Amino acid sequence: MTGETGPQTAPEAHSLTAKLANGVAMPRVGLGVYLVPPGRKAREAVAAALKLGYRHIDTARLYGNEADVGQALRDSGLPRDELFVTTKLWNADHGFERTLAAFDESRAALGFETVDLFLLHWPVPRLRKDSWRALERLYDEGRVRAIGVSNFMVRHLEELLAGARIAPMVNQIEVHPFFQQREVRAWCAKHNIAVAAYSPLAKGDVARDPTIRKVAVEAGATPAQVALAWGLHHDLIVLPKSVRLERQRENLAATKIRLTPAQIATLDGLDRGQVTDWDPREAP
Numbered sequence: 405m406t407g408e409t410g411p412q413t414a415p416e417a418h419s420l421t422a423k424l425a426n427g428v429a430m431p432r433v434g435l436g437v438y439l440v441p442p443g444r445k446a447r448e449a450v451a452a453a454l455k456l457g458y459r460h461i462d463t464a465r466l467y468g469n470e471a472d473v474g475q476a477l478r479d480s481g482l483p484r485d486e487l488f489v490t491t492k493l494w495n496a497d498h499g500f501e502r503t504l505a506a507f508d509e510s511r512a513a514l515g516f517e518t519v520d521l522f523l524l525h526w527p528v529p530r531l532r533k534d535s536w537r538a539l540e541r542l543y544d545e546g547r548v549r550a551i552g553v554s555n556f557m558v559r560h561l562e563e564l565l566a567g568a569r570i571a572p573m574v575n576q577i578e579v580h581p582f583f584q585q586r587e588v589r590a591w592c593a594k595h596n597i598a599v600a601a602y603s604p605l606a607k608g609d610v611a612r613d614p615t616i617r618k619v620a621v622e623a624g625a626t627p628a629q630v631a632l633a634w635g636l637h638h639d640l641i642v643l644p645k646s647v648r649l650e651r652q653r654e655n656l657a658a659t660k661i662r663l664t665p666a667q668i669a670t671l672d673g674l675d676r677g678q679v680t681d682w683d684p685r686e687a688p
């Protein structure tokens with residue numbers, strides 16, 4: 405997967421998009437809203453981000469804030485086709501019929517006719533194949549513009565592709581300089597599956613790392629921007645979460661940071677298998 409424009413050439417943060425296997429354009433910086441409390445807090449965080457130029461919001465049934473995300477997107481007055489919203493099927497909702505019903509609930513909560521990207525949140529054993537068939541149905545019916553998975557490792561992807569009619573267009577996994585997931589990323593690149601990086605700031609840890617801080621000083625950037633620019637350099641879609649206006653601005657501006665090959669190599673050297681969220685590597 406190659407972005408339509410690389411970070412070196414992007415004039416405007418929100419025009420930087422990845423082209424998915426089916427041609428859908430997905431903004432390469434999205435606002436994550438995990439642990440953003442539902443209600444006013446979530447609506448304000450999304451509204452602020454949209455004003456700054458974010459056009460992509462990453463939510464999930466699990467996060468409990470789909471309705472607030474949808475409300476803020478609609479209240480922005482921005483044209484629907486300029487917005488990109490992802491939501492995810494929760495683990496308790498797997499199975500063909502249950503997936504269809506859960507999708508309807510998510511879609512209704514968001515308040516849109518179509519969802520841009522619908523993901524299986526986790527490779528739930530036994531049921532995930534049936535759930536995938538439901539996503540294929542939703543895609544055929546035009547109710548979702550793209551379908552994908554999250555937390556799928558290579559063996560989960562191989563199994564899925566063996567039985568799928570439609571391949572996932574996106575795999576959303578944890579990726580940051582301390583947990584680089586090279587094997588999954590390479591596999592996805594080979595199969596034209598875009599990789600979206602969740603917890604791209606290692607939940608804030610990147611800001612405390614002396615090596616990243618040193619690169620940030622050299623690059624005239626902040627540590628968070630360095631981590632995000634590294635992800636963009638590696639063709640990732642990045643999903644930083646912040647409820648603070650200044651940090652949202654800082655994170656979006658990472659699209660303008662250029663890292664030298666030596667700086668990229670330094671960051672490539674920081675992989676230490678540090679998982680900050682749930683760990684799918686042993687998931688059956």
Ligand SMILES: NC(=O)c1ccc[n+]([C@@H]2O[C@H](COP(=O)([O-])OP(=O)(O)OC[C@H]3O[C@@H](n4cnc5c(N)ncnc54)[C@H](OP(=O)(O)O)[C@@H]3O)[C@@H](O)[C@H]2O)c1
Nearest residue numbers: 436437438462602603604605606607608628644645646647
């Ligand atoms: N598919 C999955 O299984 C899965 C799992 C985890 C996450 N996700 C998605 O990925 C998104 C991001 O992941 P995440 O929320 O786990 O972690 P993250 O984006 O790596 O880090 C978020 C943390 O870093 C802080 N932060 C944000 N910008 C910063 C900056 N510029 N400098 C210093 N600290 C900063 C935030 O605090 P403030 O908010 O106070 O600024 C928050 O504590 C989620 O919101 C969710 O959408 C998906």
